Amino acid sequence: MKAILQRLSAIRYRGDRVECPCCGGRFRRFVAGGVRRREGARCPGCGSLERHRLLWLFLERFSTLYQKPYRVLHVAPEEQLARHLARQPNLRYLSADLNSPIAMERVDLTRIPHANASFDVVLCCHVLEHIPDDRRAMRELRRVLAPGGWGILQTPVHSIDRTVEDASVTDPAERRRRFGQPDHVRVYGRDFHDRLRAAGFRVHRIRWSIKELDPAEVERFGLRRGEAVVVVTPDPAAAPDGDPG
Secondary structure, rough: OOOHHHHHHHHEEEEEEOOOOOOOEEEEEOOEOOOOOEEEEEOOOOOOOHHHHHHHHHHHHHOOOOOOEEEEEEEEOOOOHHHHHHHHOEEEEEEOOOOOOOOOOOOOOOOOOOOOEEEEEEEEEEEEEHOOOOHHHHHHHHHHHHEEEEEEEEOOEEEOOEEEOHHHHHOOOHHHHOOOOOOOEEOOOOOOHHHHHHHOEEEEEOOHHOOOOOHHHHHOOOOOOOOOOOEEEOOOOOOOOOOOO
8 A cells, every 4th residue: 555655646746856866756846754744855756755865875976885895784774775775786785673574684773683893884874862772772883893894873963062861751742842753762962973982983974965965956856954974983992892692
């Protein structure tokens, strides 16, 4: 049923003003989407949101993902991207999640069942804000990332200095009020990068959607102006904690 509805939506909004890099569809406009129903957020063809299109374009245009043999861990896989990556002949691809029905492996991110340095690339977008012990999850991602590897760890970061969290808040309505969604457990502030560094990463924040893309492309692909891609690499001075127990 979902596939049928998406095909009908793609036909309804067919045009040439905007383009989705995830599915290749061209439409009159992107439609409202997201938990808070942002106008122009969702692709009427595949359902991608701004962050999905941002990630797709970054990997395609500004990374070496499709050029080298990589072992890839894709956490909470985005459906369109997961299918695309699984088909790439240069990648040893694994998708993982605690609940996603499309993930290849069921994984608790605070106890990743793989040895140190098991992956060359880690993709983990809009996940850490859902995990109570996010610091342990960050350390686990650092542990399984091989020397010389890289990752993309995206999450909503707000214009506040310090992250707001309260483990005693479990009511979904109160979580929505305080953290933005009923399944979020915090609102990250600018200290998000400090948490990543404490976990053993070097942080490279790239505002490429404005600097590298023509403004007309930002509009055409339906990106959020100013959104940054957070690329991490292992800090050699911070050794992983060790194999999982």
